[in-house]
Amino acid sequence: MRAIAEQSNDLEKLFARYHVGWTTRNPDLIASLHSDDTVFWVHDGSEPVNGREALRQHCIGLFAKYQFGLEEGRKLFGADHWIFEGSMTMDLLDPNGKPFPAKVEMVDVVTVNESGEVTRKDVYLNGSQKDAAFSRAGLDAGRGHQG
Numbered sequence: 001m002r003a004i005a006e007q008s009n010d011l012e013k014l015f016a017r018y019h020v021g022w023t024t025r026n027p028d029l030i031a032s033l034h035s036d037d038t039v040f041w042v043h044d045g046s047e048p049v050n051g052r053e054a055l056r057q058h059c060i061g062l063f064a065k066y067q068f069g070l071e072e073g074r075k076l077f078g079a080d081h082w083i084f085e086g087s088m089t090m091d092l093l094d095p096n097g098k099p100f101p102a103k104v105e106m107v108d109v110v111t112v113n114e115s116g117e118v119t120r121k122d123v124y125l126n127g128s129q130k131d132a133a134f135s136r137a138g139l140d141a142g143r144g145h146q147g
Helices: 002-023 027-032 052-065 127-136
Strands: 034-042 069-077 081-093 099-112 118-125
Touching (some): 002 027, 002 069, 002 081, 027 052, 034 052, 099 127, 118 127
Antiparallel strands (some): 069 081
C-alpha cells in the first residue's frame, strides 16, 4: 500500500510541473516532461503528434495561434497514469468584433513510464462546445485546432 501511495505522490508532483507548463505556455517545459517517443493526440480528427521535438513545435504553434486558459476539475491518479478533467477557456470575437467568452470541457488521459516521463497524452474535447464557440467566432471548427 505504501508503494502505491508513493507512486501516486510522484505522479501528483509530475502533474503539478506539467500543468505549470500549460498554464505558463512553456513548450520547452512541456516537452521536457515527455519521453523521446511520446504520443500527443487531440481526438478532434487530427493526427497524433509523435516525438518530443514534434510536440514542442506543436505547442509553439498552438500558443502562437490561441490564447486560452485552463479551469481545473477532477484529477484521478493511478499507478502509471492520470486523468484530468477541466475546461479550456478563451475570449473570442464574433464576426462583428463583439467579444464573448467560450468554454470547452475536456478530459486528458496521460500515461507515464517508470522513468517518470509522459509517454502519451490523449485529449478528448467536448466537440459540440468547441464547434459552437468556433462557429460563433467565424473560425474553422474543423480538426487540429486545440491542445
